[in-house]
Amino acid sequence: MDKSFFKQHISQQFNAELEDIIKQVMAMGGLVEQQLADAVHAMVEGDAELAEKVMTSDYEVNAKEVEIDEECTHILARRQPTASDLRLVIAVIKTITDLERMGDEAERVGRMGLHLLDEDRNSAPMSDIASMGEHVREMTRGALDAFARMDVEQAVRVAQLDIQIDSLYETVTHKLMRQMTAAPDSVPRLMDIVWATRSLERIGDRARNICEYVVYFVKGKDVRHTSYEQMAEQATGDRH
Amino acid sequence: MDKSFFKQHISQQFNAELEDIIKQVMAMGGLVEQQLADAVHAMVEGDAELAEKVMTSDYEVNAKEVEIDEECTHILARRQPTASDLRLVIAVIKTITDLERMGDEAERVGRMGLHLLDEDRNSAPMSDIASMGEHVREMTRGALDAFARMDVEQAVRVAQLDIQIDSLYETVTHKLMRQMTAAPDSVPRLMDIVWATRSLERIGDRARNICEYVVYFVKGKDVRHTSYEQMAEQATGDRH
Numbered sequence: 001m002d003k004s005f006f007k008q009h010i011s012q013q014f015n016a017e018l019e020d021i022i023k024q025v026m027a028m029g030g031l032v033e034q035q036l037a038d039a040v041h042a043m044v045e046g047d048a049e050l051a052e053k054v055m056t057s058d059y060e061v062n063a064k065e066v067e068i069d070e071e072c073t074h075i076l077a078r079r080q081p082t083a084s085d086l087r088l089v090i091a092v093i094k095t096i097t098d099l100e101r102m103g104d105e106a107e108r109v110g111r112m113g114l115h116l117l118d119e120d121r122n123s124a125p126m127s128d129i130a131s132m133g134e135h136v137r138e139m140t141r142g143a144l145d146a147f148a149r150m151d152v153e154q155a156v157r158v159a160q161l162d163i164q165i166d167s168l169y170e171t172v173t174h175k176l177m178r179q180m181t182a183a184p185d186s187v188p189r190l191m192d193i194v195w196a197t198r199s200l201e202r203i204g205d206r207a208r209n210i211c212e213y214v215v216y217f218v219k220g221k222d223v224r225h226t227s228y229e230q231m232a233e234q235a236t237g238d239r240h
Numbered sequence: 241m242d243k244s245f246f247k248q249h250i251s252q253q254f255n256a257e258l259e260d261i262i263k264q265v266m267a268m269g270g271l272v273e274q275q276l277a278d279a280v281h282a283m284v285e286g287d288a289e290l291a292e293k294v295m296t297s298d299y300e301v302n303a304k305e306v307e308i309d310e311e312c313t314h315i316l317a318r319r320q321p322t323a324s325d326l327r328l329v330i331a332v333i334k335t336i337t338d339l340e341r342m343g344d345e346a347e348r349v350g351r352m353g354l355h356l357l358d359e360d361r362n363s364a365p366m367s368d369i370a371s372m373g374e375h376v377r378e379m380t381r382g383a384l385d386a387f388a389r390m391d392v393e394q395a396v397r398v399a400q401l402d403i404q405i406d407s408l409y410e411t412v413t414h415k416l417m418r419q420m421t422a423a424p425d426s427v428p429r430l431m432d433i434v435w436a437t438r439s440l441e442r443i444g445d446r447a448r449n450i451c452e453y454v455v456y457f458v459k460g461k462d463v464r465h466t467s468y469e470q471m472a473e474q475a476t477g478d479r480h
Contacts, residue, residue, distance in 0.1 A: 062465040069462065073330060080320035090313060090333070097337065177428050184424040188417050191434075198438075222309065225302040 005084070005150070014079055018088060021071055022148065025092055025099075028064040029144040031057060032099050035106040036140060036203065040133030042113030043196055044126050054110030061103035065096045087220060091213040095147060098206040102140065105199035105206075109133075112196045120189045125175040129197060132168040136200050136207070139165065143210040152235045155214035158207070160228050165204035172197050245324070245390070254319055258328065261311055262388065265332055265339075268304040269384040271297060272339050275346040276380060276443065280373030282353030283436055284366050294350030301343035305336045327460060331453040335387060338446040342380065345439035345446075349373075352436045360429045365415040369437060372408040376440050376447070379405065383450040392475045395454035398447070400468050405444040412437050 006015045035057050042051035072093050075081065081089055142158035145151075176194050180187050215223045215235050223231040246255045275297050282291035312333050315321065321329055382398035385391075416434050420427050455463045455475045463471045 066462050066464065073326065076316065076330075077322045077326055082317045082320075086313065086317055090316075093330070093333065094337070097334070173431075177431060180420060180427045181424045184421045187420045187427070191413075191417060194431075222306050224306065 009085075011079075017071075017075055017079070018085070021068065021075070021089075021092055024064070024068050024071070025095060026144065026148055028061060028068065028096060028099050029140075029147070031061050031064065032103045032106065033137065033140050033144065035061065035103055035110070036133070036137050039106040039110035039113070040130065040137070040200070042110050043116065044121075044130045044133070046113060046116055046118065046121055048114050051110045051113030054113075055107055058103050058107045061100060065100040068096050069093065084217070084220075087217045091147075091217040094213050095210050098209045102203045102206050105203050108199045109196045112192055115189075115192055117189065120186070120193065123179060123183070123186065124190065124193050125172055128168065128172045128175065129193070129200075132165065132172060132197065132200050135161065135165050135168060136203050139204055139207045143207040143214075146214050147210055150214055150218050152215055152218045155211040156228075156232045156235045159211040159231060162204045162208045163228070165201060169197060169201040249325075257311075257315055257319070258325070261308065261315070261329075261332055264304070264308050264311070265335060266384065266388055268301060268308065268336060268339050269380075269387070271301050271304065272343045272346065273377065273380050273384065275301065275343055275350070276373070276377055279346040279350035279353070280370065280377070280440075282350050283356065284361075284370045284373070286353060286356055286358060286361055288354050291350045291353030294353075295347055298343050298347045301340060305340040308336050309333065324457070324460075327457045331387075331457040334453050335450050338449045342443045342446050345443050348439045349436045352432055355429075355432055357429065360426070360433065363419060363423070363426065364430065364433050365412055368408065368412045368415065369433070369440075372405065372412060372437065372440050375401065375405050375408060376443050379444055379447045383447040383454075386454050387450055390454055390458050392455055392458045395451040396468075396472045396475045399451040399471060402444045402448045403468070405441060409437060409441040 006019055009015045009018075035054050038050050038057075039054045041047060042054060072089050075089055076086075079085070139158060139161040142154065142161065146154040146158055173194060176190050176197070180190050209224075212223050212231070215221060215231065219235060219237065221234045221237075223234050226234070246259055249255045249258075275294050278290050278297075279294045281287060282294060312329050315329055316326075319325070379398055379401040382394065382401065386394040386398055413434060416430050416437070420430050449464075452463050452471070455461060455471065459475060459477065461474045461477075463474050466474070
């Protein structure tokens with residue numbers, strides 16, 4: 001984030017609190033990003049140990065959410081922020097909710113690493129899933145980066161990556177359904193992969209939410225429930 | 241909600257604002273509840289007209305979310321609430337996020353009413369799905385009622401209804417998977433029903449979230465990421 005944002009406060013202490021909260025969101029985001037990378041790797045490679053690690057780290061993510069949430073409430077009560085300070089705190093409260101749910105979805109993906117048999121892994125479109133995982137990870141990283149720097153242009157660009165993820169998701173689920181039809185006995189096991197793919201797709205949706213909060217903070221405009229075009233338009237306009 | 245909560249404010253205007261915001265949340269909740277009832281009916285009975293109605297009403301739910309969110313931001317900026325007033329506003333901000341997502345899930349269920357063929361409807365475990373829909377609706381109604389009256393005991397009771405919903409969800413998905421295995425050609429169409437069932441299960445999760453915000457508001461305790469037992473324990477303890 002532009003350093004001048006923090007310099008505008010008379011209270012050094014308030015500056016420090018806001019900077020600290022952004023740092024904490026980044027740390028939480030870093031955990032989720034790692035969880036996501038590990039989860040996809042655990043599933044694609046069948047690494048049970050890594051899958052266990054993903055599951056354990058979810059507690060850490062949950063604890064971070066509660067901690068940051070409390071810190072935000074304290075800031076609201078003590079500092080009674082207005083204007084962009086208030087929008088920042090609200091954007092943080094919303095972002096950590098999405099981050100926590102992204103962690104839950106990553107955990108679901110990781111759990112597949114424990115259940116999946118080698119034969120399922122060989123028959124499923126694992127390279128497509130790995131590629132989808134890579135896109136989702138890139139989008140998550142981009143959304144967090146846009147948040148850290150409160151960069152509206154990047155937020156708009158990153159939000160649009162979701163289109164590609166949705167299209168990969170369609171490809172993978174269609175392949176999986178064709179396989180189920182061809183090998184009905186594999187239905188229950190392939191369904192697990194379907195769930196994991198769905199979780200990846202949902203992580204993309206939530207990364208888009210974070211991009212929307214960046215626009216909300218910087219422009220003061222709520223771009224939820226709008227198209228990509230409308231979002232870009234709002235993001236380039238003046239702050240109202 | 242206990243009327244005395246509103247009477248504690250010196251400013252009549254502030255009272256009116258808080259009362260108004262609760263009324264608006266209830267109106268939004270009413271919309272979602274109706275959307276959910278219509279969506280399940282549309283899917284189970286194959287009522288395409290009702291399904292269209294569900295889809296149109298989602299715009300209304302989205303608009304309500306943005307409207308209430310703005311109202312909350314204004315209250316935070318203008319009134320700079322502390323203690324229970326602040327917790328109320330935060331609980332509202334979180335509740336409407338969940339309500340909006342519940343509306344999205346209901347829309348997904350409703351969409352099935354448009355796609356589903358009669359033969360699918362006849363082969364799928366529709367009575368189980370209808371029963372699951374009824375439970376989810378009851379839970380949604382209960383969560384909203386607990387929120388309206390900020391009734392902690394009811395919130396704890398309603399949150400536990402999710403156990404039954406999860407169990408019905410397991411039953412329905414297992415039946416659907418067995419059917420897919422037996423009739424592989426039906427896989428793509430039955431998958432649509434699997435998604436709808438998953439959406440219903442998710443609505444239950446989000447109704448539980450709303451119950452958790454009630455405990456947060458009344459007791460000042462964050463009971464997310466805790467077990468049902470811990471939630472009940474926290475809810476009966478003193479406010480800290």
